[in-house]
Amino acid sequence: EAGVTQFPSHSVIEKGQTVTLRCDPISGHDNLYWYRRVMGKEIKFLLHFVKESKQDESGMPNNRFLAERTGGTYSTLKVQPAELEDSGVYFCASSQPGTNQPQHFGDGTRLSIL
Amino acid sequence: GNSVTQMEGPVTLSEEAFLTINCTYTATGYPSLFWYVQYPGEGLQLLLKATKADDKGSNKGFEATYRKETTSFHLEKGSVQVSDSAVYFCALRNTGNQFYFGTGTSLTVIP
Numbered sequence: 027e028a029g030v031t032q033f034p035s036h037s038v039i040e041k042g043q044t045v046t047l048r049c050d051p052i053s054g055h056d057n058l059y060w061y062r063r064v065m066g067k068e069i070k071f072l073l074h075f076v077k078e079s080k081q082d083e084s085g086m087p088n089n090r091f092l093a094e095r096t097g098g099t100y101s102t103l104k105v106q107p108a109e110l111e112d113s114g115v116y117f118c119a120s121s122q123p124g125t126n127q128p129q130h131f132g133d134g135t136r137l138s139i140l
Numbered sequence: 141g142n143s144v145t146q147m148e149g150p151v152t153l154s155e156e157a158f159l160t161i162n163c164t165y166t167a168t169g170y171p172s173l174f175w176y177v178q179y180p181g182e183g184l185q186l187l188l189k190a191t192k193a194d195d196k197g198s199n200k201g202f203e204a205t206y207r208k209e210t211t212s213f214h215l216e217k218g219s220v221q222v223s224d225s226a227v228y229f230c231a232l233r234n235t236g237n238q239f240y241f242g243t244g245t246s247l248t249v250i251p
Binding site for chain 1: 144172176181182183184185186229231233236237238239240241242243244
């Protein structure tokens with residue numbers, strides 16, 4: 027079974043540019059989560075999809091971040107325009123339908139804003 | 141609210157040394173507690189978990205006991221190996237299935 031895959035593994039862009047991160051969850055996993063770790067700090071929850079619907083987006087830092095999950099399969103997280111403080115590692119996780127299912131994490135995308 | 145506080149790193153140990161990484165939490169309700177590990181160049185992997193008070197999670201020689209009275213979930217291993225070098229994250233999951241992570245503790249084990 028393929029795990030959660032994220033693309034790209036590393037992105038380096040200039041301040042003001044746009045970047046789109048992609049996450050492919052494990053097949054059949056309705057739940058999809060985005061997290062972010064800013065250097066030296068804790069991993070913080072950004073949002074949670076159940077299929078194509080946003081269940082909880084309370085962790086999204088501001089309106090420069092847009093997450094989508096059209097069709098309830100893969101998800102994208104777009105940052106536009108990127109700011110220096112957006113640098114960090116963005117993790118995606120997925121889990122099977124229902125609550126209290128274990129979350130499986132991807133390898134993360136390291137985003138560097140110059 | 142919910143939060144996790146874990147021991148600051150980095151931690152450097154010699155092979156076969158005893159490891160403790162402290163973790164305490166604040167939570168509403170009855171959370172589940174986890175330790176995740178991130179090996180160099182890889183994603184987060186579940187190391188162990190405990191879902192209720194006094195449960196002990198264990199895996200690969202690591203152990204942690206859910207202590208409700210001290211709101212702690214300290215990670216221990218009796219004899220570390222070079223291959224244990226990684227970043228360790230303590231986390232809780234609340235009843236809403238949302239995770240709260242600590243800042244991570246980097247462990248380096250030297251031969």
